[in-house]
Amino acid sequence: MSKKFMKVQRIEHGTVIDHILPGRAFDVLRVLGISTDRSMSILINSHSAKGGTKDILKIEDVELSDEEASRLALVSPHATVNIIVEGKVVKKFNAEAPVMVRGVLSCSNPNCISNQNEPIQSEFRLSLDSEHRYVCTYCQRDIVDLARRIRS
Protein backbone atom coordinates (compact mmCIF):
# COMPACT_ATOMS: atom_id res chain seq x y z
CA MET A 1 0.00 0.00 0.00
CA SER A 2 2.71 2.42 0.87
CA LYS A 3 4.42 1.49 -2.36
CA LYS A 4 1.34 2.47 -4.31
CA PHE A 5 1.09 5.71 -2.41
CA MET A 6 4.59 6.63 -3.43
CA LYS A 7 3.88 5.97 -7.03
CA VAL A 8 0.80 8.14 -7.44
CA GLN A 9 -0.39 10.70 -5.05
CA ARG A 10 -4.09 10.97 -4.26
CA ILE A 11 -5.77 14.13 -5.42
CA GLU A 12 -8.18 16.20 -3.38
CA HIS A 13 -9.88 18.02 -6.25
CA GLY A 14 -9.89 17.09 -9.89
CA THR A 15 -10.37 14.23 -12.32
CA VAL A 16 -8.92 10.75 -12.47
CA ILE A 17 -9.11 9.09 -15.87
CA ASP A 18 -8.58 5.36 -15.57
CA HIS A 19 -8.37 2.51 -18.08
CA ILE A 20 -6.84 4.65 -20.80
CA LEU A 21 -5.48 2.50 -23.64
CA PRO A 22 -1.76 1.93 -22.94
CA GLY A 23 0.42 4.69 -24.38
CA ARG A 24 -2.51 7.03 -25.07
CA ALA A 25 -2.29 9.32 -22.02
CA PHE A 26 -0.62 12.14 -23.94
CA ASP A 27 -3.16 11.81 -26.76
CA VAL A 28 -5.88 12.19 -24.14
CA LEU A 29 -4.25 15.37 -22.82
CA ARG A 30 -4.01 16.70 -26.36
CA VAL A 31 -7.63 16.05 -27.20
CA LEU A 32 -8.69 17.68 -23.93
CA GLY A 33 -6.44 20.67 -24.53
CA ILE A 34 -4.83 20.27 -21.10
CA SER A 35 -1.26 21.47 -21.05
CA THR A 36 1.35 19.48 -19.11
CA ASP A 37 2.37 22.49 -17.02
CA ARG A 38 -0.60 21.76 -14.77
CA SER A 39 -0.23 19.71 -11.64
CA MET A 40 -0.97 16.10 -12.55
CA SER A 41 0.20 12.52 -12.35
CA ILE A 42 0.63 10.51 -15.49
CA LEU A 43 1.00 6.74 -15.36
CA ILE A 44 2.10 5.05 -18.54
CA ASN A 45 1.75 1.28 -19.05
CA SER A 46 0.62 0.71 -15.51
CA HIS A 47 -0.24 -2.89 -14.68
CA SER A 48 -3.96 -3.34 -14.51
CA ALA A 49 -5.60 -5.48 -11.83
CA LYS A 50 -7.53 -7.18 -14.66
CA GLY A 51 -4.28 -8.03 -16.43
CA GLY A 52 -2.63 -6.14 -19.23
CA THR A 53 -1.57 -2.53 -19.03
CA LYS A 54 -3.28 0.82 -19.05
CA ASP A 55 -2.51 4.49 -18.64
CA ILE A 56 -3.93 6.63 -15.84
CA LEU A 57 -4.20 10.41 -15.56
CA LYS A 58 -4.80 12.32 -12.32
CA ILE A 59 -5.37 15.96 -13.11
CA GLU A 60 -5.73 18.42 -10.26
CA ASP A 61 -8.41 21.14 -10.21
CA VAL A 62 -9.99 20.04 -13.49
CA GLU A 63 -13.54 18.73 -13.63
CA LEU A 64 -14.12 16.94 -16.88
CA SER A 65 -17.46 17.77 -18.50
CA ASP A 66 -19.51 15.16 -20.37
CA GLU A 67 -18.55 16.84 -23.63
CA GLU A 68 -14.85 16.60 -22.77
CA ALA A 69 -15.27 12.99 -21.74
CA SER A 70 -16.76 12.18 -25.12
CA ARG A 71 -13.76 13.79 -26.81
CA LEU A 72 -11.50 11.63 -24.72
CA ALA A 73 -13.38 8.59 -26.05
CA LEU A 74 -12.15 9.51 -29.53
CA VAL A 75 -8.65 8.35 -28.62
CA SER A 76 -9.48 5.93 -25.83
CA PRO A 77 -12.96 4.44 -25.88
CA HIS A 78 -14.04 2.76 -22.61
CA ALA A 79 -11.87 4.89 -20.34
CA THR A 80 -13.49 5.66 -16.97
CA VAL A 81 -13.77 9.15 -15.59
CA ASN A 82 -13.82 9.84 -11.81
CA ILE A 83 -14.60 13.33 -10.61
CA ILE A 84 -13.01 13.97 -7.20
CA VAL A 85 -14.23 16.61 -4.78
CA GLU A 86 -12.65 16.94 -1.32
CA GLY A 87 -10.91 13.61 -1.74
CA LYS A 88 -14.11 11.72 -2.61
CA VAL A 89 -15.36 10.33 -5.92
CA VAL A 90 -18.57 12.31 -6.52
CA LYS A 91 -19.18 11.09 -10.07
CA LYS A 92 -17.95 8.13 -12.07
CA PHE A 93 -18.80 7.35 -15.68
CA ASN A 94 -17.51 5.76 -18.88
CA ALA A 95 -16.35 7.90 -21.76
CA GLU A 96 -18.74 7.45 -24.67
CA ALA A 97 -17.65 7.98 -28.25
CA PRO A 98 -19.43 10.99 -29.81
CA VAL A 99 -21.56 10.50 -32.92
CA MET A 100 -20.44 13.82 -34.42
CA VAL A 101 -17.09 15.53 -33.96
CA ARG A 102 -16.69 19.12 -35.07
CA GLY A 103 -13.48 21.14 -35.17
CA VAL A 104 -11.42 18.82 -32.97
CA LEU A 105 -9.88 16.67 -35.70
CA SER A 106 -8.28 17.46 -39.01
CA CYS A 107 -8.96 15.19 -41.97
CA SER A 108 -6.21 12.73 -42.83
CA ASN A 109 -6.88 13.20 -46.55
CA PRO A 110 -4.48 16.00 -47.58
CA ASN A 111 -6.64 16.76 -50.62
CA CYS A 112 -9.79 17.27 -48.54
CA ILE A 113 -11.40 20.72 -48.82
CA SER A 114 -11.62 20.86 -45.01
CA ASN A 115 -7.81 21.09 -44.89
CA GLN A 116 -7.87 24.28 -46.94
CA ASN A 117 -8.16 27.77 -45.63
CA GLU A 118 -11.96 27.80 -45.75
CA PRO A 119 -14.32 29.26 -43.13
CA ILE A 120 -15.64 25.89 -41.99
CA GLN A 121 -15.12 23.47 -39.12
CA SER A 122 -14.00 19.96 -39.86
CA GLU A 123 -16.77 17.44 -39.23
CA PHE A 124 -16.70 13.67 -38.73
CA ARG A 125 -19.46 11.13 -38.18
CA LEU A 126 -19.09 7.89 -36.27
CA SER A 127 -19.85 5.12 -38.77
CA LEU A 128 -22.91 3.01 -38.16
CA ASP A 129 -20.96 -0.24 -38.09
CA SER A 130 -19.10 -1.42 -35.02
CA GLU A 131 -15.59 -0.60 -36.14
CA HIS A 132 -15.32 2.76 -34.37
CA ARG A 133 -14.47 4.58 -37.62
CA TYR A 134 -14.92 8.30 -38.12
CA VAL A 135 -15.90 9.44 -41.61
CA CYS A 136 -15.25 12.95 -42.93
CA THR A 137 -18.48 14.76 -43.85
CA TYR A 138 -16.66 16.58 -46.65
CA CYS A 139 -14.55 13.99 -48.48
CA GLN A 140 -16.35 10.89 -47.12
CA ARG A 141 -13.06 9.17 -46.26
CA ASP A 142 -12.32 7.38 -43.01
CA ILE A 143 -9.98 9.24 -40.74
CA VAL A 144 -6.68 7.37 -40.50
CA ASP A 145 -4.45 7.36 -37.39
CA LEU A 146 -6.96 9.40 -35.44
CA ALA A 147 -4.81 10.30 -32.42
CA ARG A 148 -2.44 12.18 -34.71
CA ARG A 149 -5.27 14.12 -36.32
CA ILE A 150 -6.19 15.97 -33.14
CA ARG A 151 -5.76 19.70 -33.51
CA SER A 152 -3.51 21.11 -30.83
Added chain:
Amino acid sequence: MRHVISVQDFSAEEIIDILDRAETMVEIAKGNDVSEILKGKVLAAIFFEPSTRTRLSFETAMNRLGGGVIGFAGTEATSVVKGETLADTIRMVSGYADAVVLRHPREGAAKLATQFSDVPILNAGDGAGQHPTQTMLDLFTIRTELGRLEGLNISLVGDLRYGRTVHSLAIALAKFGNTINLVSPEGLEMPGEVISHLEDTGRFGKACHSPEEIIADTDMLYVTRIQKERFPDPVEYEKVAGMYRVDPELVSRGPEHMIILHPLPRVNEITPEVDALPQAKYFQQAFNAVPVRMALLSMVIGGQSNV
Protein backbone atom coordinates in the same frame (compact mmCIF):
# COMPACT_ATOMS: atom_id res chain seq x y z
CA MET B 1 -33.84 23.23 -52.35
CA ARG B 2 -32.22 20.11 -53.72
CA HIS B 3 -28.45 19.87 -54.27
CA VAL B 4 -26.83 17.17 -56.40
CA ILE B 5 -23.66 16.25 -54.52
CA SER B 6 -23.39 12.48 -54.37
CA VAL B 7 -25.37 9.73 -56.04
CA GLN B 8 -25.65 8.09 -52.61
CA ASP B 9 -27.93 10.97 -51.54
CA PHE B 10 -30.58 9.66 -53.94
CA SER B 11 -32.90 6.72 -53.34
CA ALA B 12 -33.47 4.18 -56.11
CA GLU B 13 -36.94 5.70 -56.68
CA GLU B 14 -35.52 9.20 -57.02
CA ILE B 15 -32.94 8.00 -59.54
CA ILE B 16 -35.68 6.30 -61.57
CA ASP B 17 -37.64 9.59 -61.53
CA ILE B 18 -34.61 11.43 -62.89
CA LEU B 19 -34.09 8.83 -65.63
CA ASP B 20 -37.79 9.04 -66.57
CA ARG B 21 -37.54 12.79 -66.75
CA ALA B 22 -34.37 12.50 -68.88
CA GLU B 23 -36.26 10.30 -71.33
CA THR B 24 -38.74 13.11 -71.93
CA MET B 25 -35.79 15.41 -72.69
CA VAL B 26 -34.19 13.37 -75.49
CA GLU B 27 -35.98 15.04 -78.42
CA ILE B 28 -35.33 18.49 -76.95
CA ALA B 29 -31.67 17.55 -76.47
CA LYS B 30 -31.48 16.62 -80.15
CA GLY B 31 -33.05 19.92 -81.18
CA ASN B 32 -36.17 18.25 -82.61
CA ASP B 33 -38.42 19.78 -79.96
CA VAL B 34 -38.16 23.21 -78.40
CA SER B 35 -38.48 23.92 -74.70
CA GLU B 36 -38.41 27.12 -72.74
CA ILE B 37 -39.04 25.74 -69.27
CA LEU B 38 -35.91 27.45 -67.91
CA LYS B 39 -36.37 30.70 -69.83
CA GLY B 40 -34.95 33.62 -67.89
CA LYS B 41 -32.98 31.31 -65.59
CA VAL B 42 -29.21 31.48 -65.28
CA LEU B 43 -26.77 28.65 -64.60
CA ALA B 44 -23.29 29.48 -63.26
CA ALA B 45 -20.72 26.95 -64.47
CA ILE B 46 -17.55 27.34 -62.41
CA PHE B 47 -14.77 24.95 -63.32
CA PHE B 48 -11.59 25.16 -61.25
CA GLU B 49 -10.05 22.45 -63.39
CA PRO B 50 -10.65 21.77 -67.04
CA SER B 51 -13.32 19.30 -68.08
CA THR B 52 -14.43 20.42 -71.48
CA ARG B 53 -17.01 17.74 -72.15
CA THR B 54 -18.75 18.06 -68.79
CA ARG B 55 -18.90 21.83 -69.13
CA LEU B 56 -20.13 21.76 -72.74
CA SER B 57 -22.87 19.25 -71.98
CA PHE B 58 -24.12 21.35 -69.04
CA GLU B 59 -24.09 24.47 -71.24
CA THR B 60 -25.97 22.68 -74.01
CA ALA B 61 -28.47 21.30 -71.51
CA MET B 62 -29.18 24.77 -70.10
CA ASN B 63 -29.42 26.38 -73.55
CA ARG B 64 -31.78 23.68 -74.85
CA LEU B 65 -34.15 24.50 -71.99
CA GLY B 66 -34.12 28.19 -72.84
CA GLY B 67 -31.84 29.29 -70.00
CA GLY B 68 -28.51 31.13 -70.01
CA VAL B 69 -25.04 30.26 -68.75
CA ILE B 70 -22.35 32.33 -67.07
CA GLY B 71 -19.08 31.12 -65.60
CA PHE B 72 -15.38 30.54 -65.93
CA ALA B 73 -13.05 27.61 -66.45
CA GLY B 74 -9.48 26.45 -66.09
CA THR B 75 -6.71 29.03 -65.70
CA GLU B 76 -9.27 31.82 -65.86
CA ALA B 77 -10.58 30.52 -62.53
CA THR B 78 -7.35 31.33 -60.70
CA SER B 79 -7.39 34.91 -61.92
CA VAL B 80 -11.07 35.33 -61.11
CA VAL B 81 -10.76 34.24 -57.52
CA LYS B 82 -7.22 35.52 -56.76
CA GLY B 83 -6.73 33.50 -53.63
CA GLU B 84 -10.29 34.02 -52.44
CA THR B 85 -11.81 31.15 -50.48
CA LEU B 86 -14.19 28.82 -52.29
CA ALA B 87 -16.81 29.86 -49.74
CA ASP B 88 -16.59 33.51 -50.85
CA THR B 89 -16.63 32.61 -54.55
CA ILE B 90 -19.78 30.55 -54.01
CA ARG B 91 -21.45 33.35 -52.02
CA MET B 92 -20.81 35.74 -54.88
CA VAL B 93 -21.72 33.44 -57.76
CA SER B 94 -24.88 32.12 -56.12
CA GLY B 95 -26.13 35.70 -56.06
CA TYR B 96 -25.87 35.85 -59.85
CA ALA B 97 -27.47 32.55 -60.79
CA ASP B 98 -30.35 30.14 -60.18
CA ALA B 99 -28.04 27.14 -59.86
CA VAL B 100 -24.29 26.54 -59.71
CA VAL B 101 -22.45 23.67 -61.35
CA LEU B 102 -19.05 23.22 -59.74
CA ARG B 103 -15.93 21.30 -60.69
CA HIS B 104 -13.09 21.52 -58.17
CA PRO B 105 -9.81 19.64 -57.60
CA ARG B 106 -10.43 18.98 -53.88
CA GLU B 107 -12.63 16.29 -52.37
CA GLY B 108 -15.61 17.68 -50.50
CA ALA B 109 -15.64 21.01 -52.37
CA ALA B 110 -19.24 20.57 -53.54
CA LYS B 111 -20.40 19.71 -50.03
CA LEU B 112 -18.74 22.87 -48.75
CA ALA B 113 -20.39 24.90 -51.52
CA THR B 114 -23.86 23.87 -50.31
CA GLN B 115 -23.17 25.62 -47.01
CA PHE B 116 -22.57 28.99 -48.67
CA SER B 117 -25.06 28.95 -51.52
CA ASP B 118 -28.62 30.25 -51.72
CA VAL B 119 -29.21 28.21 -54.86
CA PRO B 120 -28.81 24.50 -55.74
CA ILE B 121 -25.27 23.17 -56.25
CA LEU B 122 -24.58 20.49 -58.85
CA ASN B 123 -21.34 18.61 -58.31
CA ALA B 124 -19.50 18.14 -61.62
CA GLY B 125 -16.61 16.33 -59.94
CA ASP B 126 -14.62 17.12 -56.80
CA GLY B 127 -11.08 15.77 -56.86
CA ALA B 128 -11.10 12.00 -56.63
CA GLY B 129 -14.51 12.24 -54.97
CA GLN B 130 -17.98 12.22 -56.45
CA HIS B 131 -19.29 12.87 -59.96
CA PRO B 132 -22.98 12.07 -59.58
CA THR B 133 -24.23 13.36 -62.94
CA GLN B 134 -21.78 11.00 -64.71
CA THR B 135 -23.16 8.06 -62.74
CA MET B 136 -26.73 9.03 -63.61
CA LEU B 137 -25.97 9.28 -67.31
CA ASP B 138 -24.27 5.87 -67.17
CA LEU B 139 -27.40 4.42 -65.55
CA PHE B 140 -29.57 6.14 -68.15
CA THR B 141 -27.50 4.64 -70.97
CA ILE B 142 -27.74 1.13 -69.50
CA ARG B 143 -31.50 1.39 -69.09
CA THR B 144 -31.98 2.82 -72.58
CA GLU B 145 -29.73 0.30 -74.32
CA LEU B 146 -30.56 -2.86 -72.37
CA GLY B 147 -34.16 -2.04 -71.52
CA ARG B 148 -33.72 -2.53 -67.80
CA LEU B 149 -31.58 -1.53 -64.86
CA GLU B 150 -31.68 -4.66 -62.71
CA GLY B 151 -30.60 -8.28 -62.82
CA LEU B 152 -27.66 -7.55 -65.13
CA ASN B 153 -24.11 -8.85 -65.11
CA ILE B 154 -21.88 -5.80 -65.06
CA SER B 155 -18.11 -5.95 -65.59
CA LEU B 156 -16.03 -2.94 -64.63
CA VAL B 157 -12.65 -3.01 -66.34
CA GLY B 158 -9.42 -1.02 -66.00
CA ASP B 159 -8.24 1.34 -63.27
CA LEU B 160 -10.77 0.67 -60.53
CA ARG B 161 -8.65 2.22 -57.82
CA TYR B 162 -8.28 5.81 -58.93
CA GLY B 163 -11.13 5.93 -61.45
CA ARG B 164 -13.25 8.85 -60.37
CA THR B 165 -16.67 7.59 -61.24
CA VAL B 166 -16.36 3.88 -61.10
CA HIS B 167 -16.78 3.59 -57.31
CA SER B 168 -20.13 5.33 -57.13
CA LEU B 169 -21.26 3.58 -60.31
CA ALA B 170 -20.52 0.19 -58.70
CA ILE B 171 -22.45 1.12 -55.57
CA ALA B 172 -25.41 2.47 -57.55
CA LEU B 173 -25.56 -0.60 -59.79
CA ALA B 174 -25.50 -2.88 -56.76
CA LYS B 175 -28.38 -0.87 -55.27
CA PHE B 176 -30.47 -1.74 -58.35
CA GLY B 177 -29.76 -5.44 -57.95
CA ASN B 178 -27.06 -6.05 -60.54
CA THR B 179 -24.05 -8.34 -60.13
CA ILE B 180 -20.71 -6.56 -60.33
CA ASN B 181 -17.47 -8.14 -61.65
CA LEU B 182 -14.22 -6.28 -61.13
CA VAL B 183 -11.39 -6.63 -63.64
CA SER B 184 -8.24 -4.64 -62.96
CA PRO B 185 -4.44 -4.89 -63.11
CA GLU B 186 -2.60 -5.67 -59.91
CA GLY B 187 -2.27 -2.53 -57.78
CA LEU B 188 -5.27 -0.86 -59.44
CA GLU B 189 -7.97 -2.92 -57.73
CA MET B 190 -11.20 -1.51 -56.35
CA PRO B 191 -10.72 -0.04 -52.84
CA GLY B 192 -11.65 -2.33 -49.96
CA GLU B 193 -14.55 -0.19 -48.69
CA VAL B 194 -16.32 -0.41 -52.06
CA ILE B 195 -15.78 -4.17 -52.25
CA SER B 196 -17.14 -4.69 -48.74
CA HIS B 197 -20.16 -2.58 -49.68
CA LEU B 198 -20.76 -4.85 -52.69
CA GLU B 199 -20.35 -7.91 -50.50
CA ASP B 200 -22.86 -6.51 -47.99
CA THR B 201 -25.46 -6.11 -50.72
CA GLY B 202 -24.73 -9.64 -51.96
CA ARG B 203 -23.94 -8.26 -55.40
CA PHE B 204 -20.26 -8.97 -55.70
CA GLY B 205 -19.59 -11.27 -58.65
CA LYS B 206 -15.99 -12.00 -59.43
CA ALA B 207 -12.68 -10.17 -59.17
CA CYS B 208 -9.98 -11.07 -61.69
CA HIS B 209 -7.08 -9.71 -63.70
CA SER B 210 -8.20 -10.53 -67.21
CA PRO B 211 -11.29 -9.39 -69.18
CA GLU B 212 -11.28 -12.75 -70.97
CA GLU B 213 -12.39 -14.47 -67.77
CA ILE B 214 -15.71 -12.62 -67.56
CA ILE B 215 -16.54 -11.51 -71.11
CA ALA B 216 -18.79 -14.47 -72.00
CA ASP B 217 -21.06 -13.59 -69.09
CA THR B 218 -21.21 -9.83 -69.38
CA ASP B 219 -24.26 -7.72 -70.23
CA MET B 220 -22.44 -4.43 -69.84
CA LEU B 221 -18.70 -3.88 -70.10
CA TYR B 222 -17.60 -0.60 -68.53
CA VAL B 223 -14.08 0.34 -69.62
CA THR B 224 -11.95 2.94 -67.86
CA ARG B 225 -8.59 4.38 -68.75
CA ILE B 226 -5.40 2.96 -67.29
CA GLN B 227 -3.05 5.88 -66.91
CA LYS B 228 0.59 5.54 -67.87
CA GLU B 229 1.64 7.55 -64.80
CA ARG B 230 0.48 4.75 -62.51
CA PHE B 231 3.34 2.58 -63.76
CA PRO B 232 6.96 3.43 -62.98
CA ASP B 233 8.10 1.03 -65.70
CA PRO B 234 6.91 1.89 -69.26
CA VAL B 235 7.44 -1.72 -70.40
CA GLU B 236 5.12 -2.93 -67.63
CA TYR B 237 2.54 -0.32 -68.66
CA GLU B 238 2.60 -1.47 -72.30
CA LYS B 239 2.15 -5.06 -71.21
CA VAL B 240 -0.82 -4.27 -68.96
CA ALA B 241 -2.40 -1.88 -71.47
CA GLY B 242 -2.18 -4.59 -74.13
CA MET B 243 -3.91 -7.13 -71.87
CA TYR B 244 -6.78 -4.77 -71.14
CA ARG B 245 -7.32 -3.47 -74.67
CA VAL B 246 -10.82 -4.09 -75.95
CA ASP B 247 -10.69 -5.19 -79.60
CA PRO B 248 -13.18 -6.91 -81.96
CA GLU B 249 -11.76 -10.31 -81.05
CA LEU B 250 -12.56 -9.83 -77.35
CA VAL B 251 -15.98 -8.37 -78.14
CA SER B 252 -16.82 -11.40 -80.32
CA ARG B 253 -16.46 -13.63 -77.26
CA GLY B 254 -19.14 -11.73 -75.37
CA PRO B 255 -22.91 -12.09 -75.81
CA GLU B 256 -24.41 -10.34 -78.85
CA HIS B 257 -26.59 -8.09 -76.71
CA MET B 258 -23.59 -6.89 -74.64
CA ILE B 259 -22.96 -3.13 -74.57
CA ILE B 260 -19.64 -1.35 -74.06
CA LEU B 261 -19.47 1.97 -72.22
CA HIS B 262 -16.54 4.29 -71.49
CA PRO B 263 -16.68 7.69 -69.74
CA LEU B 264 -14.34 9.16 -72.43
CA PRO B 265 -11.89 10.43 -73.43
CA ARG B 266 -10.39 7.11 -74.37
CA VAL B 267 -6.77 6.77 -75.37
CA ASN B 268 -6.27 3.24 -76.62
CA GLU B 269 -8.29 1.08 -74.20
CA ILE B 270 -10.79 0.43 -76.99
CA THR B 271 -9.45 0.04 -80.52
CA PRO B 272 -11.12 2.19 -83.23
CA GLU B 273 -12.35 -0.97 -85.01
CA VAL B 274 -14.74 -1.56 -82.12
CA ASP B 275 -16.53 1.75 -82.80
CA ALA B 276 -18.43 0.29 -85.76
CA LEU B 277 -19.73 -2.71 -83.79
CA PRO B 278 -23.30 -2.66 -82.47
CA GLN B 279 -21.96 -3.21 -78.93
CA ALA B 280 -20.14 0.16 -78.92
CA LYS B 281 -22.38 2.62 -77.05
CA TYR B 282 -19.88 5.12 -75.67
CA PHE B 283 -20.75 7.89 -78.10
CA GLN B 284 -24.43 7.39 -77.36
CA GLN B 285 -23.43 7.58 -73.67
CA ALA B 286 -21.67 10.90 -74.32
CA PHE B 287 -24.83 12.27 -75.96
CA ASN B 288 -26.92 11.08 -73.01
CA ALA B 289 -25.04 13.55 -70.83
CA VAL B 290 -27.29 16.24 -72.29
CA PRO B 291 -30.81 14.88 -71.54
CA VAL B 292 -29.70 13.65 -68.09
CA ARG B 293 -28.23 17.03 -67.17
CA MET B 294 -31.36 18.71 -68.58
CA ALA B 295 -33.43 16.53 -66.27
CA LEU B 296 -31.32 17.47 -63.26
CA LEU B 297 -31.29 21.18 -64.09
CA SER B 298 -35.05 21.27 -64.60
CA MET B 299 -35.52 19.37 -61.35
CA VAL B 300 -33.36 21.61 -59.16
CA ILE B 301 -34.16 24.96 -60.81
CA GLY B 302 -37.62 24.55 -62.26
CA GLY B 303 -39.31 22.48 -59.60
CA GLN B 304 -41.21 19.29 -60.30
CA SER B 305 -44.31 20.47 -62.12
CA ASN B 306 -43.34 22.23 -65.31
CA VAL B 307 -41.59 19.76 -67.57
